[in-house]
Amino acid sequence: MIGEHIKRIRKEKHMTLSELAERSGFAKSYVSSIERNRQTNPSIQFLENISKELDVSLTYLLYGKENDRVLDKGWENLIQEAQNLGVSKEQFREYLEFNKWQDEQKSNM
Template identity: 50%
Template sequence: MIGERVKKYRKEAGMTLTELADRAGVAKSYLSALERNIQKNPSVQFLEKIAVVLNISIDHLLKDNVNEPSTKAAENLDNEWKKLVLEAMESGISKEEFRNFLEYNKWKIGQK
């Protein structure tokens, strides 16, 4: 269950329910209901917020056994980058909009 995984990773991170809810910008009551398996179908946006704060991929919350390849970029993801990602998510930017920006930026660099 997703709620059990959220609780497991939250505890591994040494966070209380309140801390995780506050840092992720989600309702504590909803998070509590999820962890107690009362709420069973959280949105992807909700899970993304939780995953970012817990410093895990969303796959960790969705699947039992996740083996992510370690990449240099992931290892070098510092707190400033994490804050930028959270800020982008909170501003309402979608993944597709962010991907479009990256593609445009790559194209722009290639034009030089």
């Protein structure tokens, strides 16, 4: 879905794949693989750069629309810090799953 949103928004902005790749600092082949949903787990840095170059919010890029759930400043800072440290989305998901498992273990005691 993310790839489809990127492609649609890019075309709405009359931008070529090559232009978007060059402006965002990513290889054309990588951007293409995202748009074609062959690569389905782009990095936070990729999403941030692409949303900036397409001049849309991350929410719009991810969901194809704005939604009512806006992150507060604390969450934005936390996400920025994780990104700066190089934490991938998968690593963050694993951390959340581990904490969820720990909570379940505690409640089963």
